[in-house]
Amino acid sequence: MTSRFWPRWAATVAAVAAVGVAAGCSGSGDGDGGEGASGGDQTVTFWTPQTTPERLAAQEEIAEAFTAESGIEVEVVPMAGADQDQALATGAASGDVPDVILHASTQTSAWNSQGLLDVEASSAAVDSLGADTFNQHALEAVTVDGSTAAVPSDGWIHVVAYRADLLEEAGVDAPTSVDELAAAATTVKEELGITGMALGTQAGTASATEGIQSIFQSSGCELATDGDVTIDSPECARAAENFLELRNSSTAGDFDVLSARAAYMNGDAAMLLFSTHILDELAGLDEATPATCAECADDPAFLAENTEFVTVLDETNPAQYGAILSYGVPTGANTEAAQQYIEYVLGEGYVDTLGVATEGRIPLRNGTPENPTEFIDAWGELGIGPGQERTSVELYGEEFVDDMSAGINAVYLWGMGTDDAALAGLVSSQGVLANQIEPLYSGADPEEVTAAMEQAVSEVQAGL
Template sequence: MTRSSTARIAAPLAAIAALGLLAGCSADTNGGGGGGEPSAEDQSVVFWTPQTTPERLAAQEAVAAAFTEETGIEVEVVPMAGADQDQALVTGSATGDVPDVILHASPQTGAWSSQGLLDTEAATATVDALGIDTFNEHAIEAVTIDGEISAVPSDGWTHVIAYRSDLLEQAGVEVPTTVEELADAATTIKEELGITGLAFGTQAGTASATEGIQSIFHSAGCELVTDGEVVIDSDACTDAAEQFLRLRNSSVAGDFDVTSARAAYMNGDAAMLLFSTHILDELAGLDEATPATCPECAEQPAFLAENTEFVTVLGEDDPAQFGAILSYGIPTGANVEAAQQYIEYVLDAGYVDTLAVATEGRIPLRNGTADNPTEFIEAWGGLGIGPAHELTSVEIYGEEFVSEMEEGINAVSLWGMGTPDATLAGLVSSQGVLAGQIEQLYNGVPAADVTAAMKAAVEEVQAGL
């Protein structure tokens, strides 16, 4: 489900001392310190991207080429996984050799900003140029560190509840709108139909369980930490743990990881699935690597898509959907002017083509423009999904689905995002702290005792910061 999660980076003093240095490539293109402002033809942009598959890399290079044709500014697209970006940026900052733009995950924004590795003034100016009101409000919150916008939000994905409308009707349950209703529905489905109510990551100690816990707990109104105080033992979190156990017990096949949870739904052995939006193309049979295998699918390849609907938001008051946020950062010492021009291009004229790099996993965090506030989310619905981009989500799931996805992505939220607690929350996630405690719940330990143990484990991590 999650494509990457980032651990905290320890910044060496040498890196901090070197923050004012320009990147080697930028220093070359800017003339090293004399001769006035460079022309567009003399500038260039080095762009690091975690979208590294050959198809995605080619699509990003095409967008970069279009930018070069329009501006004369050359772009070098460098594929680099998130974990590699962390060390490379620290090392590059110490030597003055940094890229100009980095596409990265939200935990990295907080870590890099706290180390002074991002040019917050450049990011703020870019957001202002595009119009802050055109961005997803939660995404802006995610990149606002200590009151400063540290990066420019681009796109992301969220968790959704995919559900078989025919099976819910057969079991006589309503579409859930809260975590408690979800647990009620899942329990009833198991009792009435003898199949798994909700398939999702529950295997203790795994990344799958980490995501499952964060998603369910967060949607239930549970916070990990508030103003530096660990509050995972609150009443809301204890209730979330109880609902999590009910959902876990709705399985007829034991505990799931990402692969087995998806397979259960694709096989027709589960009525509901908690998964990322990356499932959209697979349900429609557009990914040969993950075929639909339900009994009806042999004769009707589109059966699952035709009988699947989605809950994109759980919770009635200020819903918080688990997901991921990708943003563009401008490192300290980058070629700022060219970097800003590039980001403005890929979030405006080149935005739709940028989202099309991996449509089902890149939902716009800039909803539209001042003149057309829903331009980009509407355009997203018309983009092809799956490896071959054969069909659009509107063609498969209908026009209303796009509105529902807009609601979901606008509710995307992560523990600690946009606060000084983001580093702690990121460590708790990357180290699987909560997933390491969840087995106690499975073994009959009261939920209040489990969340108390979670709090102690989180505070241990906090003490090491």
């Protein structure tokens, strides 16, 4: 499906947010569940960042099925993440909030610190569904001060897609660490004359911000630990060295999101760091992003047939960069109905929920107490791409689902579940590391670069 590799929330527009507050908030406005809790007609107002027409229609169908079973009406309101931030703050001030919000894990920490989330309601939903059935890293991401501030739903991860045929031709094995990845990329360039690894490296951009974090995390580098900034550690310096080698394996200069994907889709790169949104595009299932390699004209599925994936870059220290979406219950919401809705979309309606955008919505609830892998197994049988014509199992095999399960269970973001989360969020949103990466490209020693990163991060920390 056509999507941005690294989704980033757009800048908030206050006027748009105000419209969202007026049109999409709960009328109950009390923590006891309002009118519905006392036996009247219950309703749920649900804000979702899945806003395309087809995704919105799919979510509305799920809401209708919930209403048919529970009698609780659901209003599905499309609202991008940045607009959610402003609209929730405005609604909280006026006592008019939605009942459930699907949102990113970075928002969980921020909203909870502002007292905008009903932690008891989310914790109750997790307890009811069974904490052991969830992805434990995802639970850590939404755990604040020992309490579950939101309920993990689904997410995506970075994977390394690689042309098995081209790596074999270059005489290199599939990489199992960042060190091996960098070495393989260099060998491919030297042996085949094409880009070894395509990834976002343009200094000062969002592409580089998340490319850096992905490679650094998988190298055992931590941004901060227990309040101490550690981006200047030996592990981080080694990560910077490998990032430079990966960047230099390009035969086409620095990439952004679109050009990195295009290089792989055109057969000009042997490896690609991308999100799981690439799965349908490799198979020629998205007309908006066609495969353009020479062989693809006769066989649109050529890339899928010749692509394999690394879903965990370092199995000894699994820390796969990705995104985590969770359901939050705002303070003052109709908690009784909200909890019922969350338990439905993560239970009976979960597979349909994942099918809203399969390649980008990998389950963070792995299964049930009776069947621990029920949902990850079901995910592999869901259609991918706009037409949902084929499943990932059909395209990539049964083993791929197991590999993807390992990958999503290794999902990690710097600072998640700790007091360093706020710092990590600001460093990412402000592009601090990407703004410090240019000297590395100009010959600066990696240790000097990570020392400059440490100083820049410490300045952000001082402003908290």
